[in-house]
Amino acid sequence: MSAWWLGLASGFRRVALLALGVAVWEAAARSGLWSPLIVPSITRIGQELWWLASRPESLIEAWASIQRALGGFALAAVVGVALGVLMGRSALAGSVLGPVFSSTYPIPKIALFPVFIYLFGIGSLSKVVLIFLECLYPIVVTTHAGSRTVNRVLLWSAANMGVSRAGILWRVVVPATAPFIFAGFRIALPIAMIVVIITEMISSADGLGYLAMYSLASFKTDRMLAVVVVIACLGVALDRLVVRLRDRLVFWERLESYYAE
Amino acid sequence: MLAAVLVLWEFATWFEHPEFILSPSEIARHFVEAVWSGELLPHVGASLGRALPGFALGSLIGVVLGLLAGVARSLDQLLSPVVFLTYPVPKIVFLPIVMLWVGIGDVSKILVIALACFYPCFINAYYGARGTSRIMVWSGLNMGARQGQIFRKVVVPGALPLVFAGLRVALALSFILLFSTEMINARSGLGFLIRQSESSLRFDLMYVGIVAVAVLGYASDQLLLVIRRRVLAWQEAGR
Numbered sequence: 422m423s424a425w426w427l428g429l430a431s432g433f434r435r436v437a438l439l440a441l442g443v444a445v446w447e448a449a450a451r452s453g454l455w456s457p458l459i460v461p462s463i464t465r466i467g468q469e470l471w472w473l474a475s476r477p478e479s480l481i482e483a484w485a486s487i488q489r490a491l492g493g494f495a496l497a498a499v500v501g502v503a504l505g506v507l508m509g510r511s512a513l514a515g516s517v518l519g520p521v522f523s524s525t526y527p528i529p530k531i532a533l534f535p536v537f538i539y540l541f542g543i544g545s546l547s548k549v550v551l552i553f554l555e556c557l558y559p560i561v562v563t564t565h566a567g568s569r570t571v572n573r574v575l576l577w578s579a580a581n582m583g584v585s586r587a588g589i590l591w592r593v594v595v596p597a598t599a600p601f602i603f604a605g606f607r608i609a610l611p612i613a614m615i616v617v618i619i620t621e622m623i624s625s626a627d628g629l630g631y632l633a634m635y636s637l638a639s640f641k642t643d644r645m646l647a648v649v650v651v652i653a654c655l656g657v658a659l660d661r662l663v664v665r666l667r668d669r670l671v672f673w674e675r676l677e678s679y680y681a682e
Numbered sequence: 683m684l685a686a687v688l689v690l691w692e693f694a695t696w697f698e699h700p701e702f703i704l705s706p707s708e709i710a711r712h713f714v715e716a717v718w719s720g721e722l723l724p725h726v727g728a729s730l731g732r733a734l735p736g737f738a739l740g741s742l743i744g745v746v747l748g749l750l751a752g753v754a755r756s757l758d759q760l761l762s763p764v765v766f767l768t769y770p771v772p773k774i775v776f777l778p779i780v781m782l783w784v785g786i787g788d789v790s791k792i793l794v795i796a797l798a799c800f801y802p803c804f805i806n807a808y809y810g811a812r813g814t815s816r817i818m819v820w821s822g823l824n825m826g827a828r829q830g831q832i833f834r835k836v837v838v839p840g841a842l843p844l845v846f847a848g849l850r851v852a853l854a855l856s857f858i859l860l861f862s863t864e865m866i867n868a869r870s871g872l873g874f875l876i877r878q879s880e881s882s883l884r885f886d887l888m889y890v891g892i893v894a895v896a897v898l899g900y901a902s903d904q905l906l907l908v909i910r911r912r913v914l915a916w917q918e919a920g921r
Binding site for chain 1: 683684700702759763764767768769770771772773774775776777778779781782783853854857858860861862865866872873876877880888891892895896899900902903904
């Protein structure tokens with residue numbers, strides 16, 4: 422009862438803050454201090470949102486962005502978890518791959534984008550590869566860290582009960598590492614969104630990042646802000662999805678940090 | 683391992699290869715040339731002039747507010763819902779808005795970088811401050827420490843490991859945003875140099891820019907780790 426009540430109160434506070442922000446914005450727009458080009462009113466942005474939602478073309482733009490972000494992310498998730506577990510459970514893989522990842526971790530991979538354009542073309546592939554690369558690092562690092570902390574007693578008892586090596590990996594190591602894996606996913610997914618928007622802003626003819634830049638360049642500020650709202654909602658929705666999935670799969674451990682409320 | 687990759691790469695360029703792939707030795711030669719001729723350094727300066735103020739501004743505000751929100755309930759209730767709600771929003775989408783408000787120059791880039799750095803710093807400092815050991819606070823109070831003293835001597839040192847973790851994430855983010863904002867629109871800086879030389883088919887200069895980015899990212903990360911080792915001398919020096 423009390424937890425439900427607290428959740429309701431916190432949700433109400435959020436809505437109130439959001440409403441306050443909208444009201445301040447609308448007041449700024451109506452005050453006439455700024456040109457509507459700089460601060461367009463909420464109603465204009467809402468109209469543009471409706472315009473975007475009612476046109477199939479704009480849905481295709483959104484779909485292009487989602488496809489790229491999720492494609493690169495999914496690839497990084499599969500490869501990253503496999504590499505991370507391998508590095509954590511095999512001394513050889515850890516000693517060979519560990520230094521490679523830790524030494525190239527702080528290098529901004531985005532600088533390689535022009536090279537990728539030449540290697541993979543200016544279309545979706547170069548963007549997906551860059552998203553893959555940027556997402557790979559946090560996933561590998563967190564999975565690696567997690568798979569090294571697996572309780573030894575669990576491994577021993579599984580081995581004692583005659584579970585094969587592959588069985589131990591799949592039935593013991595992966596579930597025990599799952600909280601870390603999801604922590605890595607929660608870092609990587611916003612990165613995937615950032616990178617897809619950036620690459621679309623730099624060079625693209627479709628996608629939400631392109632649409633935002635194009636609207637700005639044609640002085641359609643209200644439309645640009647509508648696109649920004651769509652991107653923001655998309656980011657929040659994808660993050661929520663990961664949290665949902667985590668709570669489903671890692672039901673034995675409550676998510677304490679981040680969204681603890 | 684890295685050396686092996688470099689040797690393999692060098693070896694591979696002895697055979698037929700497309701024009702846009704240069705061997706490591708060629709890249710090294712061009713790098714030295716570009717540094718010598720003064721072609722590179724102004725761009726490095728311009729990039730650092732954007733990344734450092736943005737990082738400093740965003741992380742300072744983030745750490746201070748995060749620590750305070752971790753301690754004071756009223757600030758927590760005011761700030762945390764907003765921060766956690768907007769955390770997964772890709773901050774780069776604010777670049778067009780900020781460009782519209784403060785112009786296309788350096789200020790818009792610095793502000794976007796600061797905004798992106800704010801989030802990881804706030805969240806880590808927040809959880810660092812909230813994770814303060816209760817017994818430490820009680821014993822501090824018991825020994826007659828005032829509120830300010832508790833904050834300075836107990837909460838802040840206890841939160842520092844997480845604060846540094848946040849700073850490290852923010853530093854990496856600041857570089858990502860720096861180069862992307864420079865690639866999108868700038869007249870100077872490493873991102874501009876890479877983009878410009880790419881579109882004018884100066885592959886040597888493009889690789890020089892990429893190497894400079896890598897060196898800068900790596901060096902600043904190492905610098906942060908050194909500072910962390912100094913400040914957190916009592917803790918086991920983590921990687």
